[in-house]
Amino acid sequence: MGSLKKYLLWPSVLILLILIEFGIFGTFSSRFLNISNLLYSIGDFLYIAIAALPMTLIIASGAIDISIGAIMGLGSILTGLVWVKTGNIQLAFFAGLAGGAVSGFINGSLILMTQVNSLVITLGSSFLFSGLALTLSGLAGSTGFEGIGGFPDSFVNIANGEVLGLPNPVIILLGLIILFYFILHHTKFGRYLFLIGMSPEGARYSGIPTARVVVITYVISGIIAAFAGIMLASYFTSARSDLGADAPLTVITCTVLGGASIYGGTGSIIGTTLASLLIGYLKYGLQMIKITSHQTNVFLGIVLIVSISGRYFWEQISSRHKNKMALKHEELL
Amino acid sequence: MKQKLINLILRRPELLTVVIIVLYYLCIGIVNPQFIAMDTFVRILYNGTMLILVTAGVSAVIITKNIDASIGSLLGLAATFGGSYLNTADPSLLIFIMITVGTGLLGGLFNGIGVAYCGVPSIIMTLGTLALFRGLLALYTGGSWIDTVPEWFLNFSRIPVLGLYYPTWITLILLGVLILFFGRFRWGRYIYATGNSLDGSLLQGIPVKRTVLLAFSLSGVMTGIAALIFTSQIGTIPTQAGVGMEIKAIAAAVIGGISLMGGTGSIVGAALGAVLLETISYSLVFFRVPGYWNSFISGFLLLVIVVANSRIEIYLRNEKEREIDEKVKRRYLQLAEKTL
Numbered sequence: 001m002g003s004l005k006k007y008l009l010w011p012s013v014l015i016l017l018i019l020i021e022f023g024i025f026g027t028f029s030s031r032f033l034n035i036s037n038l039l040y041s042i043g044d045f046l047y048i049a050i051a052a053l054p055m056t057l058i059i060a061s062g063a064i065d066i067s068i069g070a071i072m073g074l075g076s077i078l079t080g081l082v083w084v085k086t087g088n089i090q091l092a093f094f095a096g097l098a099g100g101a102v103s104g105f106i107n108g109s110l111i112l113m114t115q116v117n118s119l120v121i122t123l124g125s126s127f128l129f130s131g132l133a134l135t136l137s138g139l140a141g142s143t144g145f146e147g148i149g150g151f152p153d154s155f156v157n158i159a160n161g162e163v164l165g166l167p168n169p170v171i172i173l174l175g176l177i178i179l180f181y182f183i184l185h186h187t188k189f190g191r192y193l194f195l196i197g198m199s200p201e202g203a204r205y206s207g208i209p210t211a212r213v214v215v216i217t218y219v220i221s222g223i224i225a226a227f228a229g230i231m232l233a234s235y236f237t238s239a240r241s242d243l244g245a246d247a248p249l250t251v252i253t254c255t256v257l258g259g260a261s262i263y264g265g266t267g268s269i270i271g272t273t274l275a276s277l278l279i280g281y282l283k284y285g286l287q288m289i290k291i292t293s294h295q296t297n298v299f300l301g302i303v304l305i306v307s308i309s310g311r312y313f314w315e316q317i318s319s320r321h322k323n324k325m326a327l328k329h330e331e332l333l
Numbered sequence: 334m335k336q337k338l339i340n341l342i343l344r345r346p347e348l349l350t351v352v353i354i355v356l357y358y359l360c361i362g363i364v365n366p367q368f369i370a371m372d373t374f375v376r377i378l379y380n381g382t383m384l385i386l387v388t389a390g391v392s393a394v395i396i397t398k399n400i401d402a403s404i405g406s407l408l409g410l411a412a413t414f415g416g417s418y419l420n421t422a423d424p425s426l427l428i429f430i431m432i433t434v435g436t437g438l439l440g441g442l443f444n445g446i447g448v449a450y451c452g453v454p455s456i457i458m459t460l461g462t463l464a465l466f467r468g469l470l471a472l473y474t475g476g477s478w479i480d481t482v483p484e485w486f487l488n489f490s491r492i493p494v495l496g497l498y499y500p501t502w503i504t505l506i507l508l509g510v511l512i513l514f515f516g517r518f519r520w521g522r523y524i525y526a527t528g529n530s531l532d533g534s535l536l537q538g539i540p541v542k543r544t545v546l547l548a549f550s551l552s553g554v555m556t557g558i559a560a561l562i563f564t565s566q567i568g569t570i571p572t573q574a575g576v577g578m579e580i581k582a583i584a585a586a587v588i589g590g591i592s593l594m595g596g597t598g599s600i601v602g603a604a605l606g607a608v609l610l611e612t613i614s615y616s617l618v619f620f621r622v623p624g625y626w627n628s629f630i631s632g633f634l635l636l637v638i639v640v641a642n643s644r645i646e647i648y649l650r651n652e653k654e655r656e657i658d659e660k661v662k663r664r665y666l667q668l669a670e671k672t673l
Contacts, residue, residue: 064456110636114643117593119400119456123580124635131629138625249460262454294471294572301465305447305458312452 010259010311014274021278025285032288038281043159043169043235045280047072047228049273050173051247052254053180054221056272059255060184061217062197062264063111063118068225068251070129071103072244075226077133080148080239089155096230097223103129104222108215126248133241147238159234172231176224181269193217197264253304254279279303336656339649346590347602349642354609361616368619375497381611382500383408383559383566385604387578388585389511390555392603393548395586398528398595399448399455401549403440404556404582406466408575411436411560413470416479416570419486426486433564434557440466441553445546463579471572480569490565500562507558511600524548528595585610588638609638 026033042049051068058065079096083089103125110121137148161168184190192213195203204210228247233239256262257278258271282303286296342348362369387404394401415433418424440462447458490500497505515521523544526534534541559578564570589606591598613634617627 110640114640115647116587116639116643120583120587120593120639121636123584124632124639127580127628127632127635129632131625131627131632134625135629138623249464252457252460256454256457262456292471292476294476295468297464297468298472299468301461301463301468304461305451305453305465308453308457309447309451316452 011268011271011274014258014271014278018274018278018281021281021285025281025288028289029285032285039170040167041284042173042280043167044284045276046159046169046173046235047232047244048247048250048254048280049276050176050231051225051228051244051251052258052272052276053176053269054217054224055251055255056258056260056267056269057180057184057190057193057217058118058221059252059260059262060197060264060267061193061214062200063214063217064252064262065107065122065218065221066119066248067103067107067122067126067129068221068228069244069247070126070133071100071222071225072229072232072247073133073241074103074129074136075100075229076233076239076243077136077148077241078226079230079233080151081136081139083151083155084148089152093155093230096226100222100224100226100229101219102222103226104219105215107222108218111218112211112214130241130245137239137241147236147240149238151234151237151239155234156237157234159231169231169235177269177273184267184269189213189216194265194267197266250279250300253300257304257307336653339653339656343646343649343653345599345602346597346642346646347599347605349645350589350602350605350609353638353641354605354612357609357612357616361619365620368616373615373619375501377608377611377615378501378504379498380615381607382504382562383578384581384585384611385504385607386507386555386559386562387552387582388589388603388607389508389600390552390559391579391582392586392589392591392598392600393515393524393551394455395583395591395593396524396528396595396598397545397548398531398593399545399548400583400593401444401459401552402456402579402583403444403459403462403466404552405575405578405580406463406470407437407440407553407556408560408563408578409570409572410440410466410470410473411557412563412570412574413474413479415560416482416564417473419483419564420479420481424483429486430561433560434554437553437555437557437560438550439553440556441550442546444553445549448549449542449545459579470574474572476572478569478571482564482568482570486565487568490562500566503558503562507555508600508604515600520544520547525596528597530596581610582607584635588635588642590642610635 022033031037051072055065055068075096078099079092081092082095083092086092107118107122107125110116110125111118114121157168159169163171184193192203192208192210195206195208196210196213200210225244225247229244232243236243254276255267255272258268258273258275260267260272279300282299283293283296286299287293358369387408391401391404411433414436415429418429418432444455444459444462447453447462448455453461490498492499494502515524523534523539524547526537526539527541527544527548531541534544560575563574567574585606586598586603587593587606588609589598589602589604591603591606610631613631614627617630622630
C-alpha cells in the first residue's frame with residue numbers, strides 16, 4: 001500500500017497542477033477552455049511531448065541526450081533534401097528517420113568507446129549534427145536559415161489532418177505513449193534501463209548487456225527525435241535546420257518534472273506525459289494571453305526550479321516525520 | 334623512464350592539451366606557414382579572453398562535481414544591465430563594473446543556493462536559470478539591442494600595452510590569482526575535496542554546502558568579468574549575447590583535462606582548453622571557411638579531441654596498472670625464491 005501511494009502521489013500532483021493551470025488560463029481567456037482548441041493545440045508541442053518519451057528512457061538509465069534538438073533539425077532537413085532531390089516523399093520520410101538512427105548510433109557508440117560522460121559527448125555531437133544540418137540546407141540551395149518548402153499535401157497532412165474527429169498529433173502522441181509505456185514498464189529492456197541507472201557496475205556484473213542496451217536506447221532516441229523534427233516540418237510545411245533548437249531544455253524539463261531523477265534509476269512515462277501536457281499548455285496559454293516566447297522562458301525556468309526544490313523539501317519533511325514516528329514507536333516499546 | 338612519463342601525464346592531463354595545441358599549430362603551419370606568427374597568438378589570446386574567463390569559472394563548478402549550464406544567459410544579462418547603465422547621463426567606471434560583476438555574482442549565488450540548499454540537481458538548476466536569465470533579459474530590454482557604448486570604454490580593449498591588450502592582461506592576472514587560490518588556499522582545496530568525495534568531505538568537517546555555493550559564485554563573478562570584456566570588445570549588446578557560451582566553456586574545460594566526475598583537473602588546463610577551442614575557430618576564420626561549415630567542423634574536431642584524449646588516458650591507465658602488476662609479480666617471485 002505504501003509503495004502504491006508513493007507511486008501515485010506525484011502524478012496526482014501534476015494532474016492537480018494542470019487543472020489549476022486550466023482554471024487560471026480559463027479566467028484570463030474565455031477561448032482557452034474549449035475541447036477542440038485544447039486538442040488541436042497539442043500540435044504546437046507535439047515535438048516536445050514525443051521527444052520526452054525516449055528522454056525518459058535515457059534519463060532512467062542515468063545518462064542524458066542534449067543532441068535531440070540538433071537531430072530534429074537534421075531529420076527535417078534530410079527529409080526536405082531527399083524530397084527536393086528525388087520527389088519521393090516516402091523515401092524522404094525514411095531518410096529522415098535513418099538520419100536520426102545513425103545520429104543516435106554515433107552518440108551511443110562514442111559514449112561507450114570513450115567512457116566520457118554522456119553530457120559532453122552529446123554536447124559535442126549536437127554541434128556536429130546542427131552543423132551538418134546547416135551545411136545540408138546550404139547544399140539544397142536554401143541559404144542559411146531559409147527553409148525547404150513545397151511539400152506534398154500527403155506529407156503536410158500528417159501533422160495537420162484528423163481522423164474520426166481526432167487531430168493526427170493526438171493519435172500519434174497516444175500511440176507513442178502506449179508504446180513507450182510498454183517498453184519502459186513492461187519489458188526486460190525497461191528493467192535493464194532502470195538497473196543500469198541505479199548501478200552501472202552492478203548491472204554489468206549481473207550479466208546485463210549494458211553496451212547493447214545503451215546503444216539501442218540512443219538509437220531509439222535519435223529515431224524519435226528525427227521523427228519529431230519531421231513532424232515539425234510537416235506542421236510548419238517547411239523544413240529548416242534550426243527546427244527544434246529550443247527542444248532539449250524543455251524536453252529535459254518535462255522528463256525531470258515527470259518524476260525522473262537526473263541521477264538515474266527512476267522515471268515514469270505517465271509522469272513525463274503529464275509534465276509535457278503541463279508545460280505544453282503553459283506555453284500555449286501564455287501565448288494566448290499575449291506573452292512572448294522569450295518571456296515564457298522566465299515562467300519555464302521558475303516552474304522547473306520551484307517544482308524540483310519543492311519536491312526535495314517535501315521529501316525532507318516527510319522523512320523527518322517518518323523518523324519521528326519511528327522514534328515514538330521505539331519509546332513505546 | 335616510460336613509467337615516469339606515464340605518471341607525469343596522468344597527474345597533469347593538461348600536458349596532453351599542450352601537445353594537441355602544438356600539433357594543431359604545426360598541422361596548420363604546414364598548410365600555411367603564415368599562420369605561425371606572434372600576431373596570430375596575440376589575436377587568439379585577445380579573442381579568447383571571454384572564453385578563458387568563463388571556462389575558469391565553470392571549471393570551479395565542475396571540480397565540485399556539479400555543472401553550470403547557465404553562463405551564456407548570465408553573461409548576456411550582466412552585459413545588458415551594465416550596458417544600459419553606460420547609456421545613462423554620466424556613467425562612472427566603478428559603478429559600471431560593480432553592476433556588471435554584481436549581476437554575475439547574484440546569478441551565481443542564486444544557482445549555488447538552489448543546488449546547495451534546495452536540493453536541485455545542478456544540471457536542472459542551471460538549465461532552469463539558463464532559460465530564466467535569458468527571459469529576464471528579454472523582459473528588461475523588450476527585445477531591443479544596446480548599441481551605444483561610450484568611445485572611452487571601447488578604446489579600453491583596442492589600445493595595446495606592452496604587446497598585449499588590456500583584456501588579455503586582466504585575464505592573465507586573474508588566472509594567476511585563481512591558480513594560487515586553487516593550489517594554496519584552504520577554500521580552493523575544499524573545492525577539490527568536495528568534488529573528490531562528498532561524503533568524505535562531510536566526515537572531514539568541510540563545509541560542503543558553502544563550498545558549492547562558493548564555486549557557483551566564482552563562476553558567476555568570472556561570467557560578470559567576461560561580460561565587462563564583452564561590452565568593451567563587441568561594443569553592442571544584442572539580446573542573443575552569450576548564447577552558446579556555456580557549451581563552449583564546458584567543452585573547453587573537458588578538453589583541458591577537467592573531469593566531469595569531479596575532483597580532478599587544473600585551472601591551467603581549463604585555460605589551455607579554451608585556447609585550443611579559440612585556435613580552432615581562429616584557424617577557420619584564417620582559411621576563410623564559409624560560415625555554415627563552422628559549427629560542423631568545430632563539433633567534429635571537438636569530438637575527435639575528446640575521443641583521442643580519453644583513449645590516451647585509458648591506455649595510460651592500463652599501462653600503469655600492468656606495470657604495477659608486473660612489479661608485484663616480480664616481488665612475489667623473489668619472496669618465493671627466498672623462502673624456498
